[in-house]
Amino acid sequence: MNILVCIKQVPDMESRFKVNGTGDWYDEADLAYRMNEYDEYAVEQAVQLKEQLGNQPEITVLSIGADRVGEALKKALAMGCDKAVQVQDNDSARKDPWQIANIIAAYAGDKDFDVIFTGMQSQDRGSAQVGVTVAELLGHNCASTLVGFEYADGVVTAKRELEGGVKSVVKVPVPALVTCQLGLNVPRYPTLPNIMKAKKKELQLVPVASLLKEEAATGTEKLYPPVKSGGGIVLEGDLGDVADRLLGILKEKTTVMK
Amino acid sequence: MHILTAIPNCYFRNLEHPAVPPREEFQMGNRFGVSGVEQFSWKDLLDSFSCTECGRCQDLCPAHNTGKSLNPRRVVHDVKVNLLEKGGKPLIGPKGEGTSSEESLWDCTTCGACLSVCPVLIEHLPKIVKMRRHLVQEKARFPEELLNLFENMEQRSNPWGIAPSERGKWTSVLGERSFKPGETEYLFFVGCAGSFDSRAKQTTLALATTLDRAGISWGILGKDEICCGDSVRRLGNEFVFDKMARDNVAMFRERGVKKIVTACPHCFSTLKNDYRQYGVELEVVHHSELIAQLVGDGKLKAPKKAGQGKVLFHDSCYLGRHNDTYAAPRAVIEAATGASPGDFERNRENGFCCGAGGGRMWMEEQTGARINHERVKEALKQQPDTICVSCPYCMTMLEDGLKDQGAEKVRVRDIAEVMAEALNDR
Numbered sequence: 001m002n003i004l005v006c007i008k009q010v011p012d013m014e015s016r017f018k019v020n021g022t023g024d025w026y027d028e029a030d031l032a033y034r035m036n037e038y039d040e041y042a043v044e045q046a047v048q049l050k051e052q053l054g055n056q057p058e059i060t061v062l063s064i065g066a067d068r069v070g071e072a073l074k075k076a077l078a079m080g081c082d083k084a085v086q087v088q089d090n091d092s093a094r095k096d097p098w099q100i101a102n103i104i105a106a107y108a109g110d111k112d113f114d115v116i117f118t119g120m121q122s123q124d125r126g127s128a129q130v131g132v133t134v135a136e137l138l139g140h141n142c143a144s145t146l147v148g149f150e151y152a153d154g155v156v157t158a159k160r161e162l163e164g165g166v167k168s169v170v171k172v173p174v175p176a177l178v179t180c181q182l183g184l185n186v187p188r189y190p191t192l193p194n195i196m197k198a199k200k201k202e203l204q205l206v207p208v209a210s211l212l213k214e215e216a217a218t219g220t221e222k223l224y225p226p227v228k229s230g231g232g233i234v235l236e237g238d239l240g241d242v243a244d245r246l247l248g249i250l251k252e253k254t255t256v257m258k
Numbered sequence: 259m260h261i262l263t264a265i266p267n268c269y270f271r272n273l274e275h276p277a278v279p280p281r282e283e284f285q286m287g288n289r290f291g292v293s294g295v296e297q298f299s300w301k302d303l304l305d306s307f308s309c310t311e312c313g314r315c316q317d318l319c320p321a322h323n324t325g326k327s328l329n330p331r332r333v334v335h336d337v338k339v340n341l342l343e344k345g346g347k348p349l350i351g352p353k354g355e356g357t358s359s360e361e362s363l364w365d366c367t368t369c370g371a372c373l374s375v376c377p378v379l380i381e382h383l384p385k386i387v388k389m390r391r392h393l394v395q396e397k398a399r400f401p402e403e404l405l406n407l408f409e410n411m412e413q414r415s416n417p418w419g420i421a422p423s424e425r426g427k428w429t430s431v432l433g434e435r436s437f438k439p440g441e442t443e444y445l446f447f448v449g450c451a452g453s454f455d456s457r458a459k460q461t462t463l464a465l466a467t468t469l470d471r472a473g474i475s476w477g478i479l480g481k482d483e484i485c486c487g488d489s490v491r492r493l494g495n496e497f498v499f500d501k502m503a504r505d506n507v508a509m510f511r512e513r514g515v516k517k518i519v520t521a522c523p524h525c526f527s528t529l530k531n532d533y534r535q536y537g538v539e540l541e542v543v544h545h546s547e548l549i550a551q552l553v554g555d556g557k558l559k560a561p562k563k564a565g566q567g568k569v570l571f572h573d574s575c576y577l578g579r580h581n582d583t584y585a586a587p588r589a590v591i592e593a594a595t596g597a598s599p600g601d602f603e604r605n606r607e608n609g610f611c612c613g614a615g616g617g618r619m620w621m622e623e624q625t626g627a628r629i630n631h632e633r634v635k636e637a638l639k640q641q642p643d644t645i646c647v648s649c650p651y652c653m654t655m656l657e658d659g660l661k662d663q664g665a666e667k668v669r670v671r672d673i674a675e676v677m678a679e680a681l682n683d684r
């Protein structure tokens with residue numbers, strides 16, 4: 001069995017974001033990067049599947065981006081992936097989900113992956129398009145927003161999270177692509193021997209131009225913080241006093257006490 | 259047997275500080291931590307044969323005292339039994355003679371009480387940390403709360419996981435206070451609690467204004483400061499500690515830092531004792547020592563204002579037992595209030611931990627009574643108005659404990675706050 005996991009490296013969401021000079025994305029200076037949270041669930045699930053099948057499957061982990069994505073790939077290798085592919089692209093932030101999906105599909109096209117894991121969405125762009133588009137381009141079966149994953153005899157049983165707390169269970173024969181949601185699993189903390197072993201695993205470099213033939217389908221016009229609509233009030237001091245002042249404000253400025 | 263080994267055991271005691279675990283080498287093929295008795299050092303093994311089973315360590319151990327599974331006497335005893343049975347039993351596993359349970363290893367607050375009372379100088383603590391190292395680094399097996407902690411430490415260099423850019427924010431009321439190489443005398447190593455915990459930030463400000471009053475030249479690293487690594491080291495995550503220590507030492511060298519003041523005994527002990535293993539000799543002072551010295555030198559007038567009512571002083575393990583500093587914080591309180599503080603029943607070398615050391619600050623306390631409740635009850639017997647502390651973790655634990663006991667009217671104050679308050683209403 002061949003498994004592919006697609007991971008994106010995203011800025012730490014606790015960072016302070018500034019709009020970049022061209023006004024179409026965030027400024028990358030001073031940001032610390034990490035693996036997209038949803039992609040950690042994807043890596044964990046892939047490794048669990050490998051373990052379930054007696055460590056027989058080979059897991060390839062792929063990331064598109066500048067050299068810094070090597071850090072995220074290393075973490076995935078330390079968690080248990082077998083080999084890494086960096087599609088080298090210093091301008092990946094300007095690629096739209098259609099192009100990203102096409103790059104992944106072009107890479108995966110001739111490699112017979114049985115199961116492909118992606119995150120449900122990225123923490124920075126949040127389009128939730130890439131996984132499902134890859135499945136469409138490859139003609140794979142697809143289930144999105146997984147909170148449960150089982151595999152037996154060539155069929156994935158996927159538990160999906162729907163609106164309003166409702167879940168659905170679908171059976172997806174391989175080749176299949178699934179997108180992973182919070183709650184699917186608890187990503188493992190890599191052990192030190194595995195961190196050391198990861199340093200020796202293969203990292204393949206592929207220039208983006210060799211895979212990308214598509215134009216962007218969408219473009220970013222402008223990125224800006226929402227206009228400030230009135231400031232917040234911070235009430236400080238003695239609790240009882242704060243409650244009285246809050247009550248005053250609610251009576252005066254809102255209708256909730258009427 | 260212990261009669262034969264006890265004397266050489268005292269002779270071969272660790273010349274480094276016993277609370278400082280040895281470094282590890284991170285090379286392919288190495289083993290990390292201790293999972294079998296043969297991986298212990300010969301001193302660890304000699305220790306196990308020297309025990310007189312007097313039980314003093316267990317009597318003072320905060321974990322054992324509150325009904326948890328850890329018993330330092332048993333840890334030492336189990337190492338011996340395991341060795342005698344030639345490793346026929348697991349060293350770490352289901353509780354039984356010769357085996358320490360994982361749960362018991364996580365119970366330790368690294369308070370050092372066991373080390374300090376042992377008549378034959380047995381070093382329990384490094385053994386516990388070595389076994390934790392195995393669990394964390396080779397097995398990734400640890401209480402689930404720690405996953406978040408480790409990630410916060412690796413990603414944002416602080417236990418709270420707050421953005422590093424927020425670190426220097428507390429200075430907003432004071433103006434720019436960066437450490438300037440060659441100009442500033444003291445690096446104020448604020449620490450994570452002092453930078454991010456809203457209660458501890460008040461201590462930070464109190465110390466800053468007190469130093470200003472004494473005309474001391476100080477500055478901070480702001481967003482470039484990273485955690486000292488105390489919690490991760492005591493928790494056995496030596497790999498992450500090692501990186502933090504190397505980064506910190508490199509930054510101190512680059513900025514020409516020689517003197518450091520800190521209000522946190524954990525930063526204090528780590529920078530002073532642990533970083534020696536990384537080839538730096540820093541002149542690190544805890545704020546109690548610096549303030550006491552400034553009063554002694556006449557740079558701060560002792561205000562002697564009795565505004566705190568009846569004061570009890572709680573010894574922090576990492577200032578007291580681990581660094582033998584008992585007089586300085588008491589001297590600060592005396593200078594501020596005009597009277598030396600009262601003592602807990604268990605004080606100084608026999609002090610009782612607040613429960614937060616050894617990374618316990620970041621873990622749930624699942625079994626037995628709460629250590630901070632025990633300590634607070636001990637205080638309440640004397641009906642104090644104020645409990646004075648010298649550590650941000652003690653502050654949190656005692657304030658929480660007082661709240662839980664319905665005794666919020668008892669205040670908890672850091673020694674720097676007591677001094678700043680007294681100086682302000684002179």
Ligand SMILES: Cc1cc2nc3c(=O)[nH]c(=O)nc-3n(C[C@H](O)[C@H](O)[C@H](O)COP(=O)(O)OP(=O)(O)OC[C@H]3O[C@@H](n4cnc5c(N)ncnc54)[C@H](O)[C@@H]3O)c2cc1C
Nearest residue numbers: 165232233234235236237238239242243245246247249250
């Ligand atoms: C899953 C779930 C389902 C529930 N279902 C029900 C239900 O069906 N019916 C029911 O009666 N209760 C329900 N509850 C309980 C109910 O939601 C809470 O008990 C209630 O909202 C608590 O109100 P509070 O003001 O005491 O709480 P708080 O949590 O203290 O405050 C709530 C809000 O007050 C404001 N606030 C608080 N602190 C500050 C501050 N420092 N500054 C400014 N604003 C502040 C914020 O807007 C905050 O969101 C449910 C709770 C949960 C978790």
Ligand code: SF4
Nearest residue numbers: 319366367369370372
């Ligand atoms: S260091 Fe403290 S908590 Fe740990 S075993 Fe010794 S006495 Fe008990």
Ligand code: SF4
Nearest residue numbers: 309310312313315376
């Ligand atoms: S205090 Fe020392 S000698 Fe006494 S029981 Fe504990 S380890 Fe043994």
